Amino acid sequence: MGTESLKNKVAIVGAADTEVGVVPHLSATQLYVKAAKLALADAGITKDEVDGLITCISFVEPFMYHAEMIAEYMQIFPRYCMTAPSGGGTTLAIMHHAASAIATGMCDTVLITMADSQLSGLSRTKAIEAMSGAGHPQFERPYGPPIPAFYALLARAHEHAYGTTAAQRAAVAVACRKHAAMNPAAQMRKPITVEDVINSRMIADPLHLLDCSLVSDGGAAIVMTSAERARDFKTKPAYLLGTGEGHSHEHISEARSLTTSAAKEAGERAYAMAGLGPRDIDVAELYDCFTPVVIIELEDLGFCSKGEGGRFVEGGRIELGGELPVNTHGGLLSHCHPGHPGSMFSITEAVRQLRGECGPRQVSDAKVALVHAQGGIMSTHCTAIFGSERV
Amino acid sequence: MAAEIAKPLPAPTLETRPYWEGCKRHELRIQRCRVCGRYQFYPRIYCAQCFDDRVEWVAASGRATVLSFTIVRRPVSPAFAGDVPYVVALVTLDEGPTMMTNIIGCEPEKVAIGMRVAVTFEDWNEEISIAKFRPA
Ligand SMILES: [Zn+2]
Numbered sequence: 001m002g003t004e005s006l007k008n009k010v011a012i013v014g015a016a017d018t019e020v021g022v023v024p025h026l027s028a029t030q031l032y033v034k035a036a037k038l039a040l041a042d043a044g045i046t047k048d049e050v051d052g053l054i055t056c057i058s059f060v061e062p063f064m065y066h067a068e069m070i071a072e073y074m075q076i077f078p079r080y081c082m083t084a085p086s087g088g089g090t091t092l093a094i095m096h097h098a099a100s101a102i103a104t105g106m107c108d109t110v111l112i113t114m115a116d117s118q119l120s121g122l123s124r125t126k127a128i129e130a131m132s133g134a135g136h137p138q139f140e141r142p143y144g145p146p147i148p149a150f151y152a153l154l155a156r157a158h159e160h161a162y163g164t165t166a167a168q169r170a171a172v173a174v175a176c177r178k179h180a181a182m183n184p185a186a187q188m189r190k191p192i193t194v195e196d197v198i199n200s201r202m203i204a205d206p207l208h209l210l211d212c213s214l215v216s217d218g219g220a221a222i223v224m225t226s227a228e229r230a231r232d233f234k235t236k237p238a239y240l241l242g243t244g245e246g247h248s249h250e251h252i253s254e255a256r257s258l259t260t261s262a263a264k265e266a267g268e269r270a271y272a273m274a275g276l277g278p279r280d281i282d283v284a285e286l287y288d289c290f291t292p293v294v295i296i297e298l299e300d301l302g303f304c305s306k307g308e309g310g311r312f313v314e315g316g317r318i319e320l321g322g323e324l325p326v327n328t329h330g331g332l333l334s335h336c337h338p339g340h341p342g343s344m345f346s347i348t349e350a351v352r353q354l355r356g357e358c359g360p361r362q363v364s365d366a367k368v369a370l371v372h373a374q375g376g377i378m379s380t381h382c383t384a385i386f387g388s389e390r391v
Numbered sequence: 392m393a394a395e396i397a398k399p400l401p402a403p404t405l406e407t408r409p410y411w412e413g414c415k416r417h418e419l420r421i422q423r424c425r426v427c428g429r430y431q432f433y434p435r436i437y438c439a440q441c442f443d444d445r446v447e448w449v450a451a452s453g454r455a456t457v458l459s460f461t462i463v464r465r466p467v468s469p470a471f472a473g474d475v476p477y478v479v480a481l482v483t484l485d486e487g488p489t490m491m492t493n494i495i496g497c498e499p500e501k502v503a504i505g506m507r508v509a510v511t512f513e514d515w516n517e518e519i520s521i522a523k524f525r526p527a
Contacts, residue, residue: 138401139433140491142521144463144471145479152461153481160459160504204479205462253481253491258459 007273008390010099011230011237012222014043015351020218020336021187024120028061031115031338032070035219039111043223044234050223052080052107054094056114056340060121070113080107084114084340087375088287089245092343092382096243098224108225114341115219134376136251148212148290150252150377152204155292157258159206161307166206168310169291170197172326173210173333175319176288180330182320182361187214188334197291211291213332213342220344222351227390238351241276241368241391243384244269252377261378263300270370270383271302275391278302281370283353283363284324285346288331294318297372298326301383325363328353343373347384354388398470401519406434409448414520417512419451421488432488453510455482455524458489462499478502482524496525 016038018031026034032055040047053076055067063069066083080101084094091114098110134150135141158164174194180186192210200209230237246262246269249255271277278301286297295309303324304312312318318326329335329349332342350369352358367388374381403411410433413420422431424438425445437444460480466472478494480502494502495511508524515521 136433136491137399138403138407141399142401142515143479143491143493144398144467144474144477145461145491146463146465146467148465149461149463149467149479153459153479156461156504157459202462202464204464207461253489258481 005273006099006103006240007242007275008239009227010102010224011227011239012224012347012351012386013230013233013235013237014039014045014223015348016042017185017220017345017348018115018218020185020338021216022119023117023217026117026217028058028115028117028121029070029073031117031217031219032113033074035115035221036074036111036113039113039221039223042235045109045223047074047076049109050076050111051078052098052101052110053078054082054084054098054110054112056084056091056094058116059339060117078107080110087340087380088289088342088373089375089380089382091340091375092347092371092373092384093245093380095224095347095384096245096382099240099243102224102226108229110224111221112224112344113219113221114344116338116341117217118339119215119217121217136253140251140253146204148207149204151290151292152207153252154258154296154378155206155290158292158296161259162310164292164295164310166198167194168313169211169295170194171313172288172291172294172318173197175313176327176331176333178319179328179361180334183329183335186330186335187216188330207290213289213337214334216336216338218336218338218341220341220348222344222347236355236388238354238386238388239390241385241387242270242272242274243382244273246381248379250376250379255378259296260306261296261300261374262381263297263372263374263383266372266381266383267301270385274385276368276385280368281324281385282366282368283328283350284326284370284372285328285350286326287343287346287373288327288333289337289342291333293374293378294326296378297374301370301372320361320363328358328361328363343371346371346373350386354386398515400515406436410434411519413450414512414522415518417520419453419510419522420448421451421484421486422446423449430484430486430488432484432490452485454485454527455508455510457494457502457504457506457508458483459504460494460502480524482508493523494525495523
């Protein structure tokens with residue numbers, strides 16, 4: 001195994017979100033560029049100081065060379081320019097690429113901007129249908145699985161193996177909504193109860209409507225540079241302490257396991273790089289496209305043992321003030337989910353938590369934040385650990 | 392029917408045509424490695440275990456066990472609206488590979504993990520039949 005180490009070498013010095021939720025007055029491309037402008041302003045630099053640009057592809061306004069298109073639109077001329085193809089896991093893994101690019105000198109100042117207009121640009125029905133393209137065209141799609149069905153297969157398997165309950169899954173949605181209620185930017189802010197989740201419409205047994213994430217518009221961007229250069233910026237840096245990836249399959253019918261994911265490898269690699277473990281994490285921003293995913297991630301990332309995830313999320317343990325506050329911005333379940341950019345909002349929230357900017361939803365004394373994203377159907381995973389100080 | 396509300400019709404490829412030819416004859420075909428003996432689905436040019444190219448097509452028993460399932464209440468597209476509620480399942484064939492399918496021929500609520508099922512075919516047109524499973 002390699003000895004890759006990006007520990008303490010790079011930092012996020014700018015982070016910002018656009019308005020999210022229902023944003024009909026901005027196109028997908030405009031959301032990318034607005035997120036970029038806000039993150040550059042946060043970092044206190046001009047667009048001409050960017051020499052690396054990474055974007056994710058847009059469902060609504062796709063371009064064959066998307067990052068080049070955004071560079072052209074902004075009239076910047078980077079020496080490193082890359083488009084991430086798709087998906088929640090890729091979106092965080094791209095931060096890993098950016099960190100490597102900085103560490104190897106490919107560029108000094110990377111702008112990562114990701115956005116989409118899934119709600120206003122596609123409509124909810126079209127967005128759901130477009131996302132079902134995730135299934136294998138010959139061996140899955142003829143059976144008619146919508147995205148929630150893929151995750152329902154995981155939820156049912158976890159339920160069967162470990163006795164995980166609907167109320168435990170609901171506790172994840174309740175925690176996210178509780179945090180969203182404290183976040184003025186969130187799309188869904190009305191508090192909900194476990195009963196509300198269980199009584200919401202069944203979408204794909206055993207997943208109810210409120211076990212499923214939102215369909216949204218919105219964008220987010222970050223600016224990254226070397227840890228040395230970070231001192232010259234006006235913001236308090238969020239240092240990358242460790243990161244790692246794990247990739248197990250593309251199609252769920254090819255998964256090695258329905259109950260243990262490659263989040264395990266991703267987490268182990270990130271912890272090893274940082275020299276930290278689950279007990280060192282003050283706040284976690286975990287990919288929550290559906291509630292059972294958070295339960296599996298908590299287990300695979302070592303916050304509890306396999307099969308204990310359902311019990312772990314009960315009793316407010318993942319809520320603000322609990323043992324491990326999770327998704328303090330409200331997550332994909334309640335903050336927003338514009339598709340591919342989903343995990344970017346986890347990164348920007350982690351940065352704000354480490355800076356201590358979160359007001360009523362601030363985790364007290366947050367020094368180490370873990371972000372985890374997955375894409376596909378628990379297919380591709382990336383974990384990143386950020387710190388307010390180098391370790 | 393407008394094309395946009397048709398179910399996604401599989402388009403056989405060079406690699407998958409023997410599978411679809413089998414389905415047309417209501418025979419479930421998978422691959423077996425002549426070197427290490429492992430069965431695989433979906434089809435591949437090489438054995439995914441020993442990476443040898445000596446893979447052959449064989450008729451599977453058509454017997455399987457439900458690995459997991461869900462009852463879809465909100466259809467993936469208007470083309471499936473008439474089918475709700477329908478069961479999407481992963482089944483493990485007796486030969487080893489897992490495949491996605493629909494469980495038909497019983498109340499959706501009767502499906503359970505560990506249930507034994509057997510293949511059946513649904514003819515979509517003269518060329519394409521879809522492998523589904525019913526309680527064995
Ligand atoms: Zn073999």
